[in-house]
Amino acid sequence: MATLPECETLKLEQSGSILHLTLNRPDSRNAMSLAMVHELRSVFAAIRDDTGVRAVVLRGTGGHFCAGGDVKDMASARGQKAEDGSDPIFELNRAFGHLLSEAESAPQTTVAVLEGVVMGGGFGLACVSDVALCLESAKFGLPETTLGITPAQIAPFVVRRIGLTQARRLALTGHRFDGSEAFWLGVVHDFAKSGEELDQKLEQLLERIRHCAPHASRMTKELLLSVESEPLDALLDKAARDFAGAVRGDEGQEGTTAFMQKRKPSWAEE
Incomplete structure (x- = not known):
């Protein structure tokens, strides 16, 4: 099992195979400071090579997920001299883009649990999750253009999540919306009306x-x-090789045996 780093802006808790x-x-x-970006x-x-971690649950404290980038960090960077x-x-901005790419490509299944404000960078982080749940009362948006800046690192991931036409509408109007509209747009996969229901769905x-x-x-x-990135024939060739390896591998043999014996496979945790 991997050793987790010490963090000042994050709380880490591992429960079985869930981080x-x-x-x-x-x-x-929970505004996204540079320190938080580095810690994430x-x-x-x-955990990238840690097969003991099967899923990562991203959440925020204090009733909010993330209010976006830390304006204080931006102001500080603006006042620094380039060396x-x-x-x-x-x-500062590019580091956040690296985080989004790394979070999206993490081999673990990533789950975003979204409450309160989910703005800017927080919205981007939600868009790279594998599964997203939210409270209906959560408030989403891309407010960058209302602040005179651009959603530079976030935009490609938003487009991939919800499509170009809706991304243009959100980014170019600063539109803010709740969890039910986030579900309709495809930002989240399910929403709940209460915290208790959200925890149950999680x-x-x-x-x-x-x-x-x-x-x-x-x-x-x-x-x-x-x-999206690989030529189809090459991708299907690789997929077939991986499939053949999986069928012959320990998981494939255990899974098919468990199915025939009408029992749970060995990896199924209670």
Whole structure:
């Protein structure tokens, strides 16, 4: 099992194969500081090869998910002098883009649980999750253009999540919307009317994840993420090789045997 890094802006708790990763800057509604970006990247790097972690649950403290980028960090970067040709604002923004790419490609199944404000960078983080749940009362939006800036690193992931035409509407109007509209848009996969219902839906989801074979889930996520970038014939060739290996592998043999014996496979956690 991987050693998790020490974090000041995150709370980490592992329950069996589930890592609960909680944004923990409640005084700023969990705004995404550069320190938080670095810590999130460190956590995803630490668990990347850890097959003992099958799912990551992203959540926020204080009743909010994330209010977006930390304006104080932006102001500080603007006041810094560029050294060696580097631009502090560019580095700050690009680091968040690296985080989104790394979170999206994490081999674990990532689950975003969204409450309160889900703005800007928080919205982007929600868009790279594999499954997203929210409270109906949650408030979503891309407010960057109302602040005189652009959703630079977030935009590609939003487009992939909900399509170009809706992304244009949200980004170019600063439209804010609740959890039911987020569900209609495809940002989230389900929503709840109360915190108790949200927790119930999360536990039901995690139970389903626990019943999926860990290695097969990793291979499946890699396959799905390759659809947009790989030539179809090459992708299908690789998929067939992976399938053959899976059928002959321990998980494939155990899964088919368990099915025929009408029992749960060995990886299914209670």
